[in-house]
Amino acid sequence: MKRRDFMRAAGGASVAATAAAGAAQPAAAAEEGGGSGGGNLEPDFGAYLDDANLYESAEDLRDQDEVTISVGAGDGLAFDPPAIWISPGTTVTWEWTGEGGAHNVVANEGPAELNSGSPVGEAGTTYEFEFTEDHAGITTYYCNPHEGQGMKGGIAVGDDVPTIDTSGPSLKDPSHFGVDIHEHWVGVSVILMITVSLLFTFFMLKYGESPHTSGGN
Numbered sequence: 001m002k003r004r005d006f007m008r009a010a011g012g013a014s015v016a017a018t019a020a021a022g023a024a025q026p027a028a029a030a031e032e033g034g035g036s037g038g039g040n041l042e043p044d045f046g047a048y049l050d051d052a053n054l055y056e057s058a059e060d061l062r063d064q065d066e067v068t069i070s071v072g073a074g075d076g077l078a079f080d081p082p083a084i085w086i087s088p089g090t091t092v093t094w095e096w097t098g099e100g101g102a103h104n105v106v107a108n109e110g111p112a113e114l115n116s117g118s119p120v121g122e123a124g125t126t127y128e129f130e131f132t133e134d135h136a137g138i139t140t141y142y143c144n145p146h147e148g149q150g151m152k153g154g155i156a157v158g159d160d161v162p163t164i165d166t167s168g169p170s171l172k173d174p175s176h177f178g179v180d181i182h183e184h185w186v187g188v189s190v191i192l193m194i195t196v197s198l199l200f201t202f203f204m205l206k207y208g209e210s211p212h213t214s215g216g217n
């Protein structure tokens with residue numbers, strides 16, 4: 001293969017690879033920035049629930065008077081639903097499944113002083129708490145024997161609670177705060193890469209041949 005042909009091939013491959021990368025990256029960025037679009041506000045339970053079992057997002061149950069939470073759900077070491085959003089006046093009943101050993105409900109932080117007493121294991125055990133205006137805000141709680149294994153939950157009461165917008169890529173990914181800037185730089189760098197690659201190819205094809213090469217034109 002003559003040197004010029006090689007350069008043409010190499011340059012072509014480089015452009016093709018760059019173009020492919022350019023096509024792929026904005027698509028990924030658009031996906032990242034997508035979602036419901038209108039904004040999806042959820043109570044901000046803070047970092048305490050980050051490792052709570054079964055927790056992905058809070059269930060909005062603000063139109064219900066009575067809510068039941070399973071104690072010993074999933075693999076037996078979870079509250080289900082682990083995070084709920086209710087209105088003042090709602091009675092929450094924790095109901096033991098009998099799975100996962102002895103559990104209890106103990107407040108971690110917040111206005112509602114939850115305490116079901118000593119851990120128990122029997123299926124059908126219940127613990128009731130009526131959330132009133134006095135408990136407006138966010139209360140997090142745990143199961144004493146299994147807190148370290150992620151048996152935690154959270155209750156948001158009322159409309160006036162701190163919220164986070166979860167319409168971004170992930171509830172637990174702090175990078176979504178900077179997604180606009182990120183997308184911007186992805187676009188700029190892709191255009192730059194394509195431009196540099198094209199210029200490189202052009203100059204290689206035009207001037208890349210050594211003056212000492214005898215076989216050229």
Ligand SMILES: [Cu+2]
Pocket residue numbers: 077100102103104143144145146151
């Ligand atoms: Cu437990």
